């Protein structure tokens with residue numbers, strides 16, 4: 001959508017910009033909380049150990065770190081009873097066959113019980129706050145109001161079929177609820193859990209290069225650099241310099257990917273000239289291992305000036321921090337101080353998980369600000385949500401090309417389009433999980449996941465919870481990369497134990 | 499404890515017992531049952547029967563497979579409200595395998611799956627999300643070194659019933675869009691002969707999944723299905739039949755441009771490409787995210803995401819449904835978006851009926 005807007009030189013109305021910021025903002029907040037509690041927490045939290053917790057001491061612990069209302073002894077007792085009944089039923093569903101009791105779990109039973117309680121609370125919370133998407137985007141998942149040129153959700157304070165004062169109040173209530181949970185539950189939990197796992201500041205660094213396209217546009221120019229979370233690049237963990245981003249320096253290799261390029265697989269291509277000719281050369285299924293010296297992945301290997309880059313919340317927060325973003329700096333300092341560690345710990349599995357929390361808080365704080373912007377436009381009588389000038393394809397030039405930058409919760413997302421005679425001639429997408437989960441390139445350079453796993457200690461190769469901690473810290477796109485990662489992760493484990 | 503419906507005595511390990519343990523009152527439980535009855539379009543008098551069934555049944559074991567998917571249906575599962583996802587995963591169902599939400603990974607996770615296939619043969623529910631690529635020996639989607647087609651055959655042919663969650667699992671969906679490079683197909687085609695309930699839509703509306711499962715638990719049978727394997731309670735009517743903007747359609751009041759007066763006043767989105775007249779799904783009735791909204795309600799037309807091959811047949815999304823021979827005025831109204839000639843309501847009503855009689859759209863256009 002942004003790529004097409006860029007190609008056709010379309011400027012969107014201010015309201016569309018704000019609505020997109022609100023949608024992306026609540027998506028970050030909701031997605032990061034789900035990631036922390038439901039996709040990542042169980043790498044750190046032992047739910048079976050929670051059965052040994054003393055509810056009174058759990059209550060003390062909870063009250064010592066937050067004034068969240070659900071913190072009484074009775075509350076934690078009820079959670080524990082529920083958990084007990086659940087475990088005793090023998091049907092523990094999604095929690096079966098996990099690594100409970102593994103030595104790598106370090107939290108005391110009370111912290112585990114608190115985390116389990118919040119796991120359940122977060123399940124209800126996420127369902128509620130995402131109604132902001134339903135209001136502005138029709139439904140979640142898969143919003144349906146995005147248009148090239150703006151948004152399809154009308155604004156009119158005098159209509160019951162458009163965004164009006166009532167919708168603003170509804171969103172505002174949900175935004176408050178979102179922020180409160182982040183302040184009083186997510187951040188205190190993150191700090192509490194992290195304080196038991198400070199050794200994880202030494203593992204999972206990865207490639208040490210960070211790329212952020214930046215997000216939350218503050219004006220309506222196409223691919224504007226005026227962003228709340230800035231655009232930039234950090235190289236070799238050097239926070240003293242932020243390098244600019246030039247989309248022309250982005251290329252993709254297929255040396256180790258199951259694709260072929262017309263002029264050889266060792267030469268990288270820019271996405272505008274990208275080619276996706278698949279050619280599978282791996283083993284016939286079923287197979288046990290993939291040979292990483294050959295082609296072994298469905299992901300291409302994106303590079304920036306030939307360097308592998310990490311993308312995601314850590315990249316965004318590091319770029320913001322190094323660019324002098326006030327609020328990000330404050331929250332980063334706060335977190336480092338609470339954990340009693342220096343900025344170097346940011347370059348790690350722990351840092352990645354902490355950065356996600358930091359970003360959630362700073363984003364949740366902005367939701368009311370953007371909502372006020374929208375209300376102010378409505379008050380002025382500005383109801384524009386779409387620029388119709390280029391809606392009809394007959395108004396387009398015969399040929400055009402464009403690109404669009406976005407930051408998905410899990411990292412930098414770029415689209416490149418070439419348009420010819422009113423139709424797509426080439427469309428290439430470089431998604432966050434291909435940056436982070438990238439296979440090796442022509443020079444044999446590893447991508448971030450692979451690099452991050454080197455040196456990770458694995459206590460019991462049969463139960464490699466440590467591997468999960470690092471891989472999950474990237475928030476891999478389960479749908480498009482985890483299968484490859486699994487195969488690849490196994491490979492790394494095998495190398496380590498041999 | 500009241501005994502107005504059912505026995506009131508929870509069977510050991512039953513869903514009801516599980517809900518009680520979580521602090522739900524009998525009244526909460528009964529209201530849950532009546533919500534289920536309503537979603538299933540059953541008369542309220544059947545509420546006691548649902549209650550009774552849930553009091554006795556053990557939690558059914560469920561495994562959830564993901565293939566060529568975007569996890570959108572999993573995300574949808576997380577938005578479940580009737581009952582809530584927490585209740586669904588912990589109390590109502592025994593979800594033994596689900597790549598995205600389960601704690602275990604790798605070999606341990608695979609073990610959970612194959613334990614179910616072995617020990618609960620013929621007794622578990624399989625949910626499939628995503629399409630299955632069959633070209634070139636299935637190499638385009640492998641999990642743990644096994645091809646999707648291999649896995650789906652083993653898991654689904656041993657299941658009591660299979661539910662295809664979302665359009666990709668039901669019909670191939672987006673991965674199957676022309677030219678379908680990986681040979682993606684839906685579950686029914688991948689494992690012929692088994693019982694499959696199709697819950698298409700992108701993603702499926704989770705309330706239809708819960709209602710299907712409860713129906714099954716209550717009556718021991720699947721809800722009545724149409725010839726495409728879809729439950730009638732959810733797919734028996736077109737979007738257009740229940741659409742809140744239908745009066746504007748009949749009155750010939752159409753949105754002509756995004757943000758125009760008609761758009762702000764909630765007029766019909768037909769001219770903006772709405773596919774509601776050709777799409778069977780209960781969005782207008784149950785809506786999304788606890789009833790907050792749905793596409794037409796927000797101001798965007800239906801894209802027909804619940805229909806077979808919607809990616810090919812329903813695009814271009816912003817082109818209004820194609821002309822029907824005999825309505826001259828539509829022949830000149832091909833352009834996307836702006837400046838369409840006014841069409842009378844009567845002509846379009848006739849057009850809608852014509853579409854149904856002609857059995858769906860024949861021509862295919864490329865974006």
Ligand code: SF4
Pocket residue numbers: 737738739741742743744745747765766767768772773774775794799800
């Ligand atoms: S065409 Fe679409 S918006 Fe109009 S009445 Fe039918 S379903 Fe509703």
